[in-house]
Amino acid sequence: MVTIKDVAKAANVSVTVVSKTLNGYSDVNEDTRRKVLKVAEELKYTPNMLAKNLKQKVTKSIALIFSNFERANGKDGVLFQIMSGIYAAAVDFKYEVVIYTRSLSEQQNISYWKFCKDHKIAGAVVTGLKTTDPYFQEIVNSDFPCVVLDTDLASEHTGSVSTDNVGAAKVAVEFLISKNHRKIGMINGHEFAVVSRQRLEGYKAALSEQDIDFDPTIVVNSDYSEESAYELADSYLQEHRDVTAIFFASDLMAIGFMNRCREIGVRIPEDISILGFDDIVLSSYTTPKLSTVRQNFHKLAYQACEQVIHILEKEEKGRHIMMPFKIVDRETIKEL
Amino acid sequence: MVTIKDVAKAANVSVTVVSKTLNGYSDVNEDTRRKVLKVAEELKYTPNMLAKNLKQKVTKSIALIFSNFERANGKDGVLFQIMSGIYAAAVDFKYEVVIYTRSLSEQQNISYWKFCKDHKIAGAVVTGLKTTDPYFQEIVNSDFPCVVLDTDLASEHTGSVSTDNVGAAKVAVEFLISKNHRKIGMINGHEFAVVSRQRLEGYKAALSEQDIDFDPTIVVNSDYSEESAYELADSYLQEHRDVTAIFFASDLMAIGFMNRCREIGVRIPEDISILGFDDIVLSSYTTPKLSTVRQNFHKLAYQACEQVIHILEKEEKGRHIMMPFKIVDRETIKEL
């Protein structure tokens, strides 16, 4: 291991000037600067980050924090896209990314703040955080640079980025309406998830704008999972024979529902139209191919990571970033 | 920030004994040990990993290295499963995992060894490495703890873990044969990928064991991607009307092929039987559902991570670990 001391010796200067030239200080003569640079190059010197960080009490690593790998079972691949987006931003800004999962019990054991300090991370992007999670409150009034996905927090040091959920939901059901659907059901996610509320809001907005009565009996809460929607399909179909289209808060639920439909012989889209949300990769491979509204998770995560870096480097204030969406109509919507 | 010095002062001892009690040295009195522990608890002391690592010249972080996020586009979700497996092992052994992608140009710029040293990583698990990649040779004779996925390297400090590819391929086509197929084609991956070679070897073994002639014209090399198989479907089907079943070296290729089949009206499995490899999540969602041989990527990655840790902690020698497979027959194989 070649240290700063070695290059100092080889260049016939003190470690101080080596450190200074390497860090762009001005009080070093042009000639010696060149000499040092040359020697450092020859010796293939690279700074010891541990020592550097120890001294300056700061690292160049941002953390990706989410609840756990199991819950994010990867079927939908969104966590992967998020990772890829964060990583892309990290390399662009010369950061490293280290991943952490914090289960409920872990969250209770040690505080968010302490966790970040302990691990000497510069900033964090958090996803999959429920408003009921212990870390939620901690994060909103923390002085630790952080942006959380799929919420609309914004404070001094914490920002957020999410798709324009209410807008997306609104144009989604407007699209359904444009296909002459009037009785449009909705299968939503967890009641207390902020995206669920936003999606519901958009749903209602579209209806009211078109003078369609909001019928609370045909919107039901589920849990975003494929299985839940699969199981709820029978009774829903039974009880609401008049709905001609259903808007799902996630593709996974739409797919679970469709699976049950196939089993019991209700045809899609002939008997009922389906509109999902997310555009996960699965959605292009079902038969029929799922119509849905696309979120760009990669870009969303990139923005998130970029924002943490900005708030920790340029001391920007946290803010909420809204990402565009796009409705992609495939084969599960029938025009009436 | 509460340092070791603070707890030393509060406990009326030297920093030395604090460090010693915290690190389980034996030469500290039971009473003082208790006192120190109590104080440390009260002060919520947590060691500064940077300082600790700087001193001991070693970190507790293992790196996940692969070529890049784009190439591993995540459609198949296997990289995600690998991540999850590695992460699981890492937390079990109290390591952190930091992810790196090293593009070809990056590999040429700075050596694998230097890279590892610079980033102060304890060990690495590498995936998606082609034998032609610059890092390949470097890794096989490096003294850096490392295990690489999907190869069968084994040396002092580097191990490997992979599914039993030749075994899997063998029983796969044996299964096809048991369904009375005799003219079995194969769509393989890159010719120079070690898994491709192994899968081909298994394919041949099964044939020869059943006294079926190996017909090189019906096995073709592709590149593991969906698109490539999609494009090759037309001509393959045209030229080899007598093959009744095809064994694919990846589910993705099988799916691409099936898509083309649907478009041109060849029915699966009535007209041709399809057997994939991997069991990615997509495979359960196609119609018909893809029959395939399952690799447990999560467990495979877990083993890999566990092995690096063993070789770096217990100084075990690197070795090759072979993981079991399982053929799962769904709806794309017809018995003749």
Add this chain to the structure above:
DNA sequence: ACGATAATCGAAAACGTTTTCGAACGAAGG
């Protein structure tokens, strides 16, 4: 009571940096 042995502790060096602050030197101004 004496030396030997064991148990417990702490001073200090070290890890590889950054950064403060003063020293040395030459040039310029009077």
Add this chain to the structure above:
DNA sequence: CCTTCGTTCGAAAACGTTTTCGATTATCGT
């Protein structure tokens, strides 16, 4: 020639640990 100032450099402290090794005390056998 003396002062002042700017430029360039280096000694040393600091970051928070670990670890060596010597010092101190207690115990014990004789």
